[in-house]
Amino acid sequence: MIRNYRREVAVAYLLILPFVLTYGILFLWPTIQMVYLSFTDAPLIGPGSWVGLENYYEMFDDRRFWTAVRNTAYFVALTVIPNTLIGLAIAMMVSRLKGWQQSLILAMFFLPYILPVSVVYRLWNWMFNIQFGILQYPISAIAGENINVFRTQWLFMPAVALVTIWWTCGFNILLFLAGLRSISPDIYEAASLDNANRWTIFRRITWPLIWPVTALVLTIQLILQLKIFDQVYLFVQGGRPDPSMVMVQYIYSLAFQKNQGGYGATVAVALFVIVIVFSVLQFQLLRARGEK
Template sequence: MIRNHRREVVAAYLFILPFVLSYGVLFFWPTLQMIYLSFTDAPLIGPGQWIGLENYIEMFDDRRFWTAVRNTSYFVALTVIPNTLIGLAIAMMVSRLKGWQQSVILAMFFLPYILPVSVVYRIWNWMFNVQFGIMQYPLTWIFGEPTPVFRVQWMFMPTVAFVTIWWTCGFNILLFLAGLRSIPSDIYEAAALDNANRWTIFRRITWPLIWPVTALVLTIQLILQLKIFDQVYLFVQGGRPDPSMVMVQYIYNMAFQRNEGGYAAAIAVALFAIVIVFSVLQFQLLRSRGEK
């Protein structure tokens, strides 16, 4: 028995060894290098001098850094909860369909998710085009004239958030639909025998049982939207980037455009810490609420 146990342990270590090696080479070691780089004045490529906490001190006094933090936080507020609620609402509607109807509707909502960001940018840049974009019809009715939404500062971030929700909502729908299908039908049948209405069924049955999936979706959305870059970078082309700059965009600007690799690494470490802290706190709070 002892020999068999040892063989099982050795086999287990052999199976997990490729993952541990790939994780160490592709994530852990680059993370340590990034942290070390943040304490130097190194350019993007090449060594630099050790300067201690100077990059972090400069970062906290940097007006553009705090602008990027505010814009990223604003984008998170515009997308995380609305995207989750919309995904849940659509999943509940899709779950009521049967057969090919459910498959077609689900495919319509999921297809945008598989599009690359460049295609999403082209589609919506064309639809919001001031001269011939179809979205200019409701905008003209609201504002009285065609409006370049990606050139108006207060409209830029909500518009990009709207496009992001349209683009990524399909994945949330799939997760919620899987959670809804895991709820036993016997519970709904018992509620129907008690003459419970739809709101009572949702509040007393569906929402509590779907809560673990909701916590997962909220955590995934928080992590993804804190790292927002592609949409903002593409839609801001031709406009003023500074007022709409997000954190990953600022890292890109400092590293690849200004060749300040050490300072960019310090900002990346700050973003890394923010993502870990907020995602862990949110997930723990949501899980504790679900347990109650």
């Protein structure tokens, strides 16, 4: 028995070894290097001198850093909860369809998710074009004139948030649809026999049973939107990047445009900590609420 136990343990370690090596080489070691680099004044490529906490002191006094933090937080507020609620609402409507109708509607909502960000940028940039964009018709009807949405500061983030929700909502719909299908129809039949209306069924049955999926979607969306970069970087081309800069964009500017690898790594460490803390905290709070 001891020999069999040792053999099973050896096989188990052998099976997890590829994952451990891959995780260590592709994630753990680069993370350690990033943290070490944040304590130096190194350029993007090459060694640098040890400066201790100087980069962190500079970061907390950096106006552009706090601008990037505010813009990222604003973008998260515009996208995470609305994207989740829209995905849930559409999934509930799609779940009522059957056969090819459900497949067709689901494919239509999921199609944007498989598009690369460059295609998404081109589509929406054309639709918002101030000269011939189709969305300028409702904009001019409301505002009285055409508006260059992506060059108007107060409209930039809401417009990018709208594009992001349209682009990524399909994945949330699939997750919610899987959660809705896991609810037994017998529960809804029992509720209908008790003359429960749709709102009561949703509040008492659907919402509590689908809460674990909701917590998962909220956590995934929080992590993704805290790392927003592609859409903001593309839509800001030709405009002023500083007022609309987000954290990953600031890291890119420091490391790849200004060759400040050490300071860029410092901001990257700050973003890494923010993502870890907020995602874990949110997931634990949502899970605790679901267990009540």
